[in-house]
Amino acid sequence: MTVKAYGAHAADKPLESLTIARRAPGPHDVQIEIAYCGVCHSDLHTVKAEWAGTLYPCVPGHEIVGRVSAVGAHVTGFRTGDLVGVGCMVDSCRHCADCEAGLENYCDAMVGTYNGATGDAPGHTLGGYAERIVVHERYVLRVRHPEHQLAAVAPLLCAGITTYSPLRHWHAGPGKTVGIVGIGGLGHMGIKLARAMGAHVVAFTTSESKRRDAEALGAHEVVVSRDAAALAARARSLDLIVDTVAAPHDLDAYLTLLKRDGTLVLVGAPATPHPSPQVFDLIMKRRALAGSMIGGIPETQEMLDFCAAHGIVADIELIRADGINAAYERMLAGDVKYRFVIDNATLAA
Amino acid sequence: MTVKAYGAHAADKPLESLTIARRAPGPHDVQIEIAYCGVCHSDLHTVKAEWAGTLYPCVPGHEIVGRVSAVGAHVTGFRTGDLVGVGCMVDSCRHCADCEAGLENYCDAMVGTYNGATGDAPGHTLGGYAERIVVHERYVLRVRHPEHQLAAVAPLLCAGITTYSPLRHWHAGPGKTVGIVGIGGLGHMGIKLARAMGAHVVAFTTSESKRRDAEALGAHEVVVSRDAAALAARARSLDLIVDTVAAPHDLDAYLTLLKRDGTLVLVGAPATPHPSPQVFDLIMKRRALAGSMIGGIPETQEMLDFCAAHGIVADIELIRADGINAAYERMLAGDVKYRFVIDNATLAA
Numbered sequence: 240m241t242v243k244a245y246g247a248h249a250a251d252k253p254l255e256s257l258t259i260a261r262r263a264p265g266p267h268d269v270q271i272e273i274a275y276c277g278v279c280h281s282d283l284h285t286v287k288a289e290w291a292g293t294l295y296p297c298v299p300g301h302e303i304v305g306r307v308s309a310v311g312a313h314v315t316g317f318r319t320g321d322l323v324g325v326g327c328m329v330d331s332c333r334h335c336a337d338c339e340a341g342l343e344n345y346c347d348a349m350v351g352t353y354n355g356a357t358g359d360a361p362g363h364t365l366g367g368y369a370e371r372i373v374v375h376e377r378y379v380l381r382v383r384h385p386e387h388q389l390a391a392v393a394p395l396l397c398a399g400i401t402t403y404s405p406l407r408h409w410h411a412g413p414g415k416t417v418g419i420v421g422i423g424g425l426g427h428m429g430i431k432l433a434r435a436m437g438a439h440v441v442a443f444t445t446s447e448s449k450r451r452d453a454e455a456l457g458a459h460e461v462v463v464s465r466d467a468a469a470l471a472a473r474a475r476s477l478d479l480i481v482d483t484v485a486a487p488h489d490l491d492a493y494l495t496l497l498k499r500d501g502t503l504v505l506v507g508a509p510a511t512p513h514p515s516p517q518v519f520d521l522i523m524k525r526r527a528l529a530g531s532m533i534g535g536i537p538e539t540q541e542m543l544d545f546c547a548a549h550g551i552v553a554d555i556e557l558i559r560a561d562g563i564n565a566a567y568e569r570m571l572a573g574d575v576k577y578r579f580v581i582d583n584a585t586l587a588a
Numbered sequence: 589m590t591v592k593a594y595g596a597h598a599a600d601k602p603l604e605s606l607t608i609a610r611r612a613p614g615p616h617d618v619q620i621e622i623a624y625c626g627v628c629h630s631d632l633h634t635v636k637a638e639w640a641g642t643l644y645p646c647v648p649g650h651e652i653v654g655r656v657s658a659v660g661a662h663v664t665g666f667r668t669g670d671l672v673g674v675g676c677m678v679d680s681c682r683h684c685a686d687c688e689a690g691l692e693n694y695c696d697a698m699v700g701t702y703n704g705a706t707g708d709a710p711g712h713t714l715g716g717y718a719e720r721i722v723v724h725e726r727y728v729l730r731v732r733h734p735e736h737q738l739a740a741v742a743p744l745l746c747a748g749i750t751t752y753s754p755l756r757h758w759h760a761g762p763g764k765t766v767g768i769v770g771i772g773g774l775g776h777m778g779i780k781l782a783r784a785m786g787a788h789v790v791a792f793t794t795s796e797s798k799r800r801d802a803e804a805l806g807a808h809e810v811v812v813s814r815d816a817a818a819l820a821a822r823a824r825s826l827d828l829i830v831d832t833v834a835a836p837h838d839l840d841a842y843l844t845l846l847k848r849d850g851t852l853v854l855v856g857a858p859a860t861p862h863p864s865p866q867v868f869d870l871i872m873k874r875r876a877l878a879g880s881m882i883g884g885i886p887e888t889q890e891m892l893d894f895c896a897a898h899g900i901v902a903d904i905e906l907i908r909a910d911g912i913n914a915a916y917e918r919m920l921a922g923d924v925k926y927r928f929v930i931d932n933a934t935l936a937a
């Protein structure tokens with residue numbers, strides 16, 4: 240079957256309306272009519288081939304929510320009409336230690352929701368900027384939010400789980416002081432989630448102008464990272480910092496804010512490396528610099544359920560599909576609070 | 589009281605025989621006749637003022653073993669004649685969270701065994717290249733090895749605990765594959781300790797010539813780190829790597845050898861930073877780059893007891909005090925298997 244989509248034919252071409260094929264649902268597949276799809280910075284990097292290996296046509300989008308329109312004969316977890324989500328992956332090997340641990344995101348054979356290897360035409364996966372998608376039920380999530388929040392649920396599938404997973408893994412919660420660096424698509428979710436987990440939340444931003452916004456999102460404190468005295472006042476006081484900033488920056492400024500045994504977790508990968516951190520800052524307090532990538536399927540479901548229970552969604556700006564190129568320009572300028580979401584109904588226009 | 593010692597009057601002067609003062613034992617002090625003192629690379633860095641802040645005269649030495657010759661009135665843990673050790677610290681604040689956790693090594697007010705602040709003359713601490721030392725009992729360790737092993741016990745007080753602590757903290761043991769990078773003073777202890785803990789031990793060295801030595805120390809496998817194919821064969825297979833190499837080197841070569849959730853722990857601090865690690869190598873498998881510094885007093889006692897129970901000592905070359913300058917030259921050339929230890933009886937000559 241063919242469906243309408245939005246994507247690019249080359250790195251130097253704008254996104255445009257396309258027609259793509261979707262497979263008929265196999266016995267374990269769930270067919271989803273996509274209602275909304277969040278716009279992640281990774282979409283832009285991939286479409287513009289800023290990371291190696293982009294295949295064209297490229298249809299991005301891995302923050303997908305919608306309604307089940309058909310299920311395969313062996314599907315047990317979903318029925319037609321269910322509200323569901325699909326995040327950054329649509330397949331993995333299903334038998335390695337990572338998959339068995341429910342950490343499919345770390346499987347060497349993880350298949351991304353777009354630009355991943357697949358037997359379907361055209362040989363690589365096509366993402367959520369489309370009317371419909373067909374996904375093996377293992378990689379489909381249940382959405383328990385009320386339907387009127389559905390558009391704002393979409394970014395939870397990437398921005399939400401990418402911050403939720405390290406917060407949980409490194410034990411954010413009551414009695415812990417947690418820093419969130421950067422107040423963008425990921426950071427604004429990090430603040431909301433860390434707050435809901437019961438941690439004392441310190442937001443770090445380069446701009447005094449974002450102080451009020453960060454407080455409104457739930458930060459107990461806001462530190463302007465260009466204010467050396469404000470940083471120094473927070474030295475050795477944080478248990479965990481989730482750093483969402485993908486641009487190269489000084490990691491020592493944050494490492495030194497950690498208590499003994501604290502961890503600075505990077506969830507963004509800069510195109511060029513950060514300045515090398517001082518080994519002394521790691522050794523002196525047994526600190527760690529770590530990385531974390533999205534989250535596994537069970538943890539993504541847990542995150543969605545946590546957000547539904549706590550009334551958490553992303554702050555979004557809804558756009559039409561044909562507004563995606565302009566939205567990318569605004570993302571590059573940092574002009575979005577905090578996530579663009581495509582209304583996929585506009586693909587049909 | 590005055591005792592003979594060996595130390596330097598300036599960064600550009602060789603070490604020579606000195607006479608220094610030691611305080612009379614206070615109510616909580618233990619007075620120790622030093623039998624042997626290990627020679628750590630930190631001694632050399634400090635004497636030559638390669639790190640900031642060396643105070644002169646400088647008497648190094650923080651791998652101290654000997655016999656108690658007097659105790660203060662309130663000392664309960666030690667008696668005259670006991671075999672004891674003193675490691676890298678002789679005091680700390682005793683009430684911060686780190687001290688209360690028995691991690692005095694991470695206390696902001698930790699006082700090093702040499703070059704630390706003290707009320708005793710000359711205003712900074714003087715270390716173990718001396719006939720005698722007086723230390724608060726909290727910072728004195730019990731030695732349970734047989735006396736004939738005493739010289740080879742000395743390096744456990746720094747090289748031993750510096751590798752033991754991260755191996756324990758990051759759970760080296762049966763079922764775990766542990767890498768040790770560098771086969772020197774620290775690395776040779778790391779191999780012995782990780783092996784005794786029950787881990788599968790992989791030693792990494794730049795030199796094929798060290799293969800047999802590393803196997804003799806207990807390594808199950810030896811990988812020559814200049815052999816790209818040998819490194820690639822170990823990709824994603826280690827749980828923990830303790831990196832003892834203080835010279836700047838490529839950390840990505842080791843990060844990529846870690847499994848998901850693996851940790852690369854640095855225990856050496858290079859004078860200039862390592863090349864910046866690739867963030868992608870951290871993110872892809874939720875890996876961590878961490879640091880660790882010596883170990884706390886309770887853990888140092890645990891390490892000494894573990895070594896006594898397992899018959900573990902350092903491999904040493906015993907030297908006279910007046911051989912220290914020549915020994916430093918050989919250390920700089922990497923010509924020692926694997927630790928020089930001063931016979932402090934030669935100070936009296």
